[in-house]
Amino acid sequence: MKALVLIGGFGTRLRPVTYSVPKQLIPIAGKPMLYHVLDLLPPTVEEAVLATGYKADAIARYVTEHPPHLPVRTIVEAEPLGTGGAMRNAGAGMSDPFLLMNSDVIAGFDLASLLAQHAAHAGLGTMTLVEVDDPTPYGVAELDPDDRIRRFVEKPTREEAPSRWINAGLGVWRREALDRIPDRTPLSWEREVVPTLLADGVFAYRATGFWEDAGTPERLLRAQRYLFDAGRGGRRAVPKGTTGQGPVAIDPSAMVEGATFGGSVTVAPHAVVGAGAYLEDAIVMDGATIAPGASVLHSIVGPHARVRAGHRVSHQVLGEAAEA
Numbered sequence: 001m002k003a004l005v006l007i008g009g010f011g012t013r014l015r016p017v018t019y020s021v022p023k024q025l026i027p028i029a030g031k032p033m034l035y036h037v038l039d040l041l042p043p044t045v046e047e048a049v050l051a052t053g054y055k056a057d058a059i060a061r062y063v064t065e066h067p068p069h070l071p072v073r074t075i076v077e078a079e080p081l082g083t084g085g086a087m088r089n090a091g092a093g094m095s096d097p098f099l100l101m102n103s104d105v106i107a108g109f110d111l112a113s114l115l116a117q118h119a120a121h122a123g124l125g126t127m128t129l130v131e132v133d134d135p136t137p138y139g140v141a142e143l144d145p146d147d148r149i150r151r152f153v154e155k156p157t158r159e160e161a162p163s164r165w166i167n168a169g170l171g172v173w174r175r176e177a178l179d180r181i182p183d184r185t186p187l188s189w190e191r192e193v194v195p196t197l198l199a200d201g202v203f204a205y206r207a208t209g210f211w212e213d214a215g216t217p218e219r220l221l222r223a224q225r226y227l228f229d230a231g232r233g234g235r236r237a238v239p240k241g242t243t244g245q246g247p248v249a250i251d252p253s254a255m256v257e258g259a260t261f262g263g264s265v266t267v268a269p270h271a272v273v274g275a276g277a278y279l280e281d282a283i284v285m286d287g288a289t290i291a292p293g294a295s296v297l298h299s300i301v302g303p304h305a306r307v308r309a310g311h312r313v314s315h316q317v318l319g320e321a322a323e324a
């Protein structure tokens with residue numbers, strides 16, 4: 001079995017950091033978002049095909065230098081094709097059925113149960129759904145009593161939303177679903193393709209376990225907390241020479257002596273955190289500097305950015321090489 005991973009979006013809601021780093025390479029709980037997504041794949045998946053576009057070179061380089069636990073292949077779009085166009089473009093040689101995954105989904109699901117449920121019905125596809133309070137930023141499903149999807153509306157208004165069950169961004173589809181997407185045409189899988197497939201039988205798999213779309217700063221930091229809580233965060237205790245509490249994931253090449261942690265923190269390679277600095281619910285990316293006595297709360301500090309001594313950063317996203 002193969003997985004098709006959509007990884008070509010611009011990450012606009014995570015700017016300015018995504019001006020220089022694709023969102024899938026932002027480290028969460030010690031490793032890039034993409035690697036947590038790949039961790040979800042059941043052992044029956046033999047290859048992940050990454051449909052890349054924006055910052056495709058950075059992703060290709062990273063996966064070459066840090067090989068994931070399964071073989072990956074990247075297929076680059078010259079122009080953004082949207083989620084549907086990207087699937088068609090990368091779909092040659094897909095398995096039947098195949099797994100479809102958004103690359104910003106952080107979840108604690110058992111995808112083997114999704115595959116088993118798909119195998120048990122004769123439908124074209126099975127979408128993983130989760131129930132949320134506010135469905136408006138997502139794709140929303142209306143369900144029949146037998147959990148067949150009757151209607152699917154992408155990013156509806158509150159009034160239009162047919163339920164609170166949303167597309168979790170993970171599904172399994174028969175290969176022929178790809179033939180239903182026009183070739184070389186930019187289009188949205190969720191808006192323009194899925195509604196046309198429902199007549200062929202698309203079923204819901206109601207997932208349990210934590211779930212987050214890490215596409216905004218707030219949700220990304222929440223995803224990090226979920227990962228740490230689930231024990232998927234690498235090193236958890238605060239390192240020698242520091243104080244405070246974990247969970248934290250501090251790269252061994254980072255210098256953090258004398259810092260204090262307030263929990264749920266990632267410090268990436270070659271970052272420097274000065275004595276007396278305080279970090280809580282934060283991500284400090286490659287080569288960034290948090291000067292002595294500064295504090296970083298509920299924030300993402302981009303690569304090579306610098307927070308001045310004694311300065312406080314709260315609920316912010318700093319881009320590459322930014323000064324605060």
Ligand code: GDD
Binds near residue numbers: 008052104
């Ligand atoms: N290759 C490629 N080309 N990938 C793309 C493109 C493109 O043109 N546009 C977006 N992607 C990728 C993104 O990188 C991301 O992994 C995935 O497709 C979904 O795009 P997002 O921008 O994250 O979409 P969303 O979060 O607003 O909504 C999607 O995810 C929700 C759940 O997380 C939809 O699938 C919703 O229906 C769903 O509820």
Ligand code: MG
Binds near residue numbers: 104213215
């Ligand atoms: Mg998303």
